[in-house]
Amino acid sequence: MRLSSPRLVVAGLAGDSGKTLLTLGLARSLRERGLAVRTAKKGPDYIDAAWLAAASGSACVNLDTFMMPREGIGSGASSLAGADVVLVEGNRGLYDGVDAEGSHSTAELAKLLGSPVLLVVDVTKASRTVAAQVLGCQLLDPALRLAGVVLNRVGTARQQALVRSAVEEVTGLPVVGALPRLSGDDPLPGRHLGLVTVAEHPDGEGAIARAAEAVARYCDIDCVLDLARSAVDVELPLLRVEAEPRSCRVGYLADPAFSFYYPENLESLRRRGAELVAVAPEESAALPRLDALYIGGGFPEVHAGRLAGGGALFGALRDHAAAGLPIYAECGGLMLLARELVIDGSSHPMAGVLDLVVEQTPRPQGHGYEVARVDRRNPFFEAGTSLAGHEFHYSRVVAGADAASTVLAVERGCGIGAGRDGIVKGTVWASYLHLHALGTPGWADGFLGMAARCAAERAGTAVAGV
Structure with a gap:
């Protein structure tokens, strides 16, 4: 199976970095432009995937190299074919896997999919140190294509300018967005197994709309699309299932x-x-x-x-x-x-x-x-x-x-x-x-x-x- 759709993996430095909010906002914003958006979630996850499906208007597929062989990844990714843009939300930190080598990480999946990575970074109470963090991610695995950065939980215009300048100067990567700290209630409240499910949220559609509004306002959507279009075509094997039909x-x-x-x-x-x-x-x-x-x-x-x-x-x-x-x-x-x-x-x-x-x-x-x-x-x-x-x-x-x-x-x-x-x-x-x-x-x-x-x-x- 040849995967050629424009695609982007949204990754973070750690959990709770803002990946889900950014991916939801991008999915809905791109859909509102009339694009056919498909989504995927790295790792085992029901709740985030349901939110992504609601935002994009199409089913979200889970892709995980620990639970699935390459053929399983290929069969799952085949549902993404033909999309105008594919967004893959990562899991935990970019390089976090099951061992010290980062096996089965978001980075591993991004390379398998031939996808550039958009890194979202929580910049709370930080400035130039953010550039060091991004540079570390950039240098750790030269085979991974880190393509752009979104700053999250920005406190002031001055902080945004400092961090943006430092990241772009040190890494050469474009900062394509800077999301401010959200005031008021979190649009995506949590529960002991993660986010509240979209079906149980008192205003799930409103939460997605607010995420899309923030992303459209504070991110360069055209630049994000350009990054997605830089993905390389990859060939992936498919599962061959020959099962007796059961009525x-x-x-x-x-x-x-x-x-x-x-x-x-x-x-x-x-x-x-x-x-x-x-x-x-x-x-x-x-x-x-x-x-x-x-x-x-x-x-x-x-x-x-x-x-x-x-x-x-x-x-x-x-x-x-x-x-x-x-x-x-x-x-x-x-x-x-x-x-x-x-x-x-x-x-x-x-x-x-x-x-x-x-x-x-x-x-x-x-x-x-x-x-x-x-x-x-x-x-x-x-x-x-x-x-x-x-x-x-x-x-x-x-x-x-x-x-x-x-x-x-x-x-x-x-x-x-x-x-x-x-x-x-x-x-x-x-x-x-x-x-x-x-x-x-x-x-x-x-x-x-x-x-x-x-x-x-x-x-x-x-x-x-x-």
Whole structure:
């Protein structure tokens, strides 16, 4: 696959540097010029990607060299082809990776994509030192093309002039924007797993509009476009997936509490013949006719009071699981399937599909990449399969008989604890591990194959809707 669209990676010196605000503002500003804008997010991330999709008006793809082989990156990047401009938001600092060498960093992805880098720098209480920071980034890897700089959180006109002059003199790079400190409420408030989701923001569209207004006012959009057009064409391999088409109905919970679905995961199911059915928990006293159910992550702890009233849905989940409906649940989905969710000492009843008690804690229990090996037989993955994904959870499993029914040996990360993850009970899978279809293409094949087998086995059962 030849990637030739104009493109730019937006990177920072560290997290919370202003990458998301700048990328959102650029995406919307360029879209308002009538350009076809596509976006990508480096690394595992649901929330930023959803904001970028809303700003650009098209789905945002996640690209990550740790979770995905080069073929997965190529297949993901193929969705960017034909765009007038592509914006890729980086993750953490430009060179930050999984080790001291910066493996799997934003810089590594930028080189793979043949993309110039726009570096956004927080200049709070600094002047010439900013030039030293930018120069360090410029010299650390000569193979990386650092193309321009945006100053963020500028305090005064004098500071802007000093920093701009120093950066351009020392590095030769153009300063294409200088965003002031934002007054009033942050348009993108945070929560314990990152930004508030765009769906839950009280004025998500207004927040994007304010970001676009600031970027259009304080950045040279024409210069940014010129930088993007300097990207070089690259050839990327594609995943070759030869899977048997499966005609089946796969439901997925569509709710603010469970919104963490990679578009590529849903699309991989659809491409293999599945009909996707959105299931709204509050409207579903019973499940529709399904051959499998996919429950993504999200924020069940934020919505625990509302979810705890879902007795009819909980009963339907228990009945269908007992009847053999394949259910695949990640993180927040695991919490939903548990018997009980404890928050600040208060107990909230959950679906009870699994005999688990889950406790929400004030500190992360797992955060980052997770690698696990399937070491026990199960209907979802073949024994010996290696799975590379990610986890980010403040909850932990503290009790319950089903906590021992795991099939994954965790080689990196935390999982449910004690080096284990992947609870399997009958045709139910629940884990803290999030997988991406471009990194684990066998996930969709196994899930749909199981759905087809179980649908045939369950034919004629008495459970309503099955």
